[in-house]
Amino acid sequence: MFEFLSKLFGGFEGSKNRAKERLRLVLVHDRASLSPGLVEALKEELIEVITKYMEIDEEGLEVNFDKSDDSVALIANIPVKSVKRGMGEAPGGKRQSKGRGQQGGKKR
Amino acid sequence: MGKVIVITSGKGGVGKTTTTANIGTGLAALGQKVCLVDTDIGLRNLDVVMGLENRIVYDLLHVVEGQCRLRQALIKDKQFGDRLVLLPAPQTREKDAVTPEQMKELMKELREEYDFVLLDSPAGIEHGFKNAVAGADHAIVVTTPEIAAVRDADRIIGLLEAAELYDPQLIINRVRPGMVRRGDMMSIGDIDDILAIEILGVVPDDQDIIVSTNRGEPVVTNPKSRAGQAYRNIARRLLGEEVPLMNLEERKVMHWFKRLLSGEAQ
Ligand SMILES: Nc1ncnc2c1ncn2[C@@H]1O[C@H](COP(=O)(O)OP(=O)(O)OP(=O)(O)O)[C@@H](O)[C@H]1O
Ligand SMILES: [Mg+2]
Numbered sequence: 001m002f003e004f005l006s007k008l009f010g011g012f013e014g015s016k017n018r019a020k021e022r023l024r025l026v027l028v029h030d031r032a033s034l035s036p037g038l039v040e041a042l043k044e045e046l047i048e049v050i051t052k053y054m055e056i057d058e059e060g061l062e063v064n065f066d067k068s069d070d071s072v073a074l075i076a077n078i079p080v081k082s083v084k085r086g087m088g089e090a091p092g093g094k095r096q097s098k099g100r101g102q103q104g105g106k107k108r
Numbered sequence: 109m110g111k112v113i114v115i116t117s118g119k120g121g122v123g124k125t126t127t128t129a130n131i132g133t134g135l136a137a138l139g140q141k142v143c144l145v146d147t148d149i150g151l152r153n154l155d156v157v158m159g160l161e162n163r164i165v166y167d168l169l170h171v172v173e174g175q176c177r178l179r180q181a182l183i184k185d186k187q188f189g190d191r192l193v194l195l196p197a198p199q200t201r202e203k204d205a206v207t208p209e210q211m212k213e214l215m216k217e218l219r220e221e222y223d224f225v226l227l228d229s230p231a232g233i234e235h236g237f238k239n240a241v242a243g244a245d246h247a248i249v250v251t252t253p254e255i256a257a258v259r260d261a262d263r264i265i266g267l268l269e270a271a272e273l274y275d276p277q278l279i280i281n282r283v284r285p286g287m288v289r290r291g292d293m294m295s296i297g298d299i300d301d302i303l304a305i306e307i308l309g310v311v312p313d314d315q316d317i318i319v320s321t322n323r324g325e326p327v328v329t330n331p332k333s334r335a336g337q338a339y340r341n342i343a344r345r346l347l348g349e350e351v352p353l354m355n356l357e358e359r360k361v362m363h364w365f366k367r368l369l370s371g372e373a374q
Contacts, residue, residue, distance in 0.1 A: 014290050014292040015291070016291050016294050016295070017291070026259055030263060
């Protein structure tokens with residue numbers, strides 16, 4: 001039903017919104033595979049943030065883009081060596097990330 | 109010391125050659141000394157758009173191989189004489205006949221002599237693209253408001269950065285205001301959102317371009333053409349003047365009416 005309605009409205013809106021949306025997605029794919037430099041920078045900042053909370057295996061950290069037909073997910077595999085004491089009371093306290101990311105990584 | 113600007117796109121057929129011819133002619137009309145270089149080896153085109161195809165004796169390859177002097181290969185424009193010259197592309201089949209190093213040397217020489225050197229790049233991201241960007245110090249990316257063209261423009265912007273050509277400027281070509289109004293074509297704002305680089309100009313889709321190409325006279329010299337106006341604006345912006353983007357949304361009837369009032373309409 002929703003799809004039907006959105007199709008109906010899509011028709012009214014004209015095709016450019018569809019074009020823009022498709023373009024946005026295809027560029028996420030293109031740009032992601034284009035700039036390894038960006039992925040490196042992302043990794044470094046991830047390490048910086050995560051090491052505030054736990055000790056991780058920096059060498060084993062993997063960051064990839066998972067591409068399916070209509071979405072792109074950022075997947076990080078972060079091997080945890082040990083979690084710092086007092087983590088339970090950490091501000092914000094969110095230990096699980098949302099989205100389609102692979103969780104937790106390998107715990108040794 | 110002149111500016112060397114490469115006109116490129118990634119996707120083919122979006123209007124690089126048309127843009128090069130018109131910006132070059134527009135700049136010459138504003139009193140600049142301009143050299144156009146066709147780097148589309150094997151697919152020479154800029155000569156016919158400029159209407160100079162019958163005057164070619166030597167080409168880019170002859171020059172870099174030292175078979176003729178640079179001066180001998182430069183073809184003078186019909187209207188602007190030696191203020192606007194063309195260096196044609198060779199029609200050889202070996203696309204790598206010319207090297208980026210040779211292009212750099214050549215650009216050094218040309219920028220001594222001309223205020224603007226405009227390089228018409230071939231489509232694609234291979235050897236020809238590398239040649240075209242090698243000696244350039246600035247880039248203009250041409251796109252149309254279509255997914256494939258904008259996507260390739262994005263790719264090219266990345267590659268230009270890798271070639272240390274930062275801050276390229278964008279020309280959006282073949283815009284159809286009626287379709288934009290109906291929501292069936294991406295608008296200038298939409299494309300700006302996505303590519304986020306400075307917009308140098310917007311050129312409407314205009315039959316005058318085909319007519320002027322048939323004649324071998326760039327549309328920029330036609331005072332009545334909207335596309336011509338768009339290119340004249342771009343030439344002025346390249347000289348540092350602030351010219352607002354053309355209002356393409358103006359209805360045809362209004363445009364006709366205005367022309368009637370200003371005594372331009374036949
Ligand atoms: N604004 C416009 N309105 C109408 N027709 C246009 C416009 N711009 C370009 N064209 C037409 O589109 C065609 C392709 O243009 P052009 O040869 O300049 O593209 P190009 O990017 O140089 O192509 P190539 O990648 O093959 O070198 C030509 O027939 C040209 O006349
Ligand atoms: Mg061309």
